[in-house]
Amino acid sequence: MLLLQAYNQHANVSVVLFFGTIGMLALTIGLIVFIIFHQRKVIRYQMTLQKMENEQQKMLLNASIRLQEEERQRIAADLHDDAGPLLATARLYLNENLVNLDKTTQLQSIYNAKQIIDDTIQLIRNISHSLMPPTLKNFGLESAVNDTFQKISGSGNINASSRFHDYKERLPIDNELIVFRVVQELINNILKHSNASFIHLTQNTNGNKFYIRMHHDGKGMTQKDFEKLTKSASGLGLKNIQSRLKVLQGRIFFEKDQSQTYYKVTIELHREEPTA
Template sequence: MEEVSAEINFFLLVIAGTMGMLSLVLLVYIYKKKVLTEKARLQELKNAYQKEMLQASIEAQEQERRRIAEDLHDDVGAMLSLVRLNASRASEKARDRTLKDSTEEIKALIDEIILNVKRISRDLLPSTLNEFGLIEAIKELSDKINNTSPHLIKFNYLKFEEPIDKEIELALFRIAQELINNAIKHASATEILIDLEIADDIVKLTVEDNGQGFSINKVDGGKNAAKGLGLKNIRSRVSMLDGTLEYKSSLSKGTFAQVKISKEQSSEKKVLA
């Protein structure tokens, strides 16, 4: 009898031990799960915060561009017109031939500066984009460059049936502007191909050059990394709109960049914008 009860006790002890162990494992599991959930929540908050910071920094950039464009137009432009008027008067009154020639030269120079200021302020504040949309704005940009470097840019596009979000248009325009600038500035390209289309509600912008290319790893991690802002800004804009960026470059073959952004931005993001 005693032996049986000892066996029962032992059995109960084993069960209690096992239950204890199981509870402990369960507790550890629950704890770990809680830690992981908390970590994921924190990561989510961090991502949201980073996105907000990116958004704020890009909005600040756009605001600054607008301010500079307006100052250039209203202050510098107005002053230049005044200087031109004075130069014109001086030229009319000048009796001496050399003086007249000089004032005429000054007038021509001022005209050139006025045109340059207009160009810079238009680049900073792309009014065509607001008025006529992305296709017309990229067309205007390409035409302007092709006027000085014939046939450098080839722009292919498929007309959009519906208008796309203004925020997406501005982002894609700035990205195209930067990629074209890079191709002109760094690549010595003889051909820059731009392609713009919408398929399955995804807006796709491709900019490809046939220039000298570069090592992306070097730029991302090397000493150039902190210097240039262009590629960083492109990444920020793409990430802000939950898009994707494919970026490839090979030495002496050229550089390829493709951005895809969903045409349908969530309402939450529209409120943020």
């Protein structure tokens, strides 16, 4: 009798152990399956993000290429439509028959040709200045931005002001040009679309961070609006801003003030610490 009870107890323990093992095995398999499916889901999500990032990079690259192509086409058009006819006209005054003309006519032709050549030189100088403004090249970003805001304010249509608080060490000239073009594009957007009564720009640094902030009281956008437009087929100007700042590993932020009275745009750049 005792032997039978012991046998039954042993059998019960074996059954419990068997089903317990089956349960643990099922739980382990379920956990492994869950991990596998979760990993696959994470991988698919990462691939989707990577695809979106690649598409965004492609859009920025295309925007940059279009910007450069538009610049080249504009310069080519200016040279072809304006400089070309001027030089062709000057050539007419200085043709091979000039030596056969009387002295008065010769002097008049030479004078006319000189005037045309002077106009052509000024035209080419203007094209050169549009590529690299002389104030920026000779005196730096602060002077170029202040000069721009003074001209805007001088028009009498809008109150414009700018102030650089601690621009002691200039950025490299190529970087200054990029920042200046971004500021120009932002100003252009504000003047065209915002109907603002004032624009105010400030500059400051914090450690190795360089900031330019623009405030205006017109119609503006938030960061969500900006990101939406840069991912759409439109908004070429904003894509140009983003692609230019990407060269400098910079960022731009659009927001509305907590008082809901004005919009603020912040450009943030990382500047290298000067070597000892």
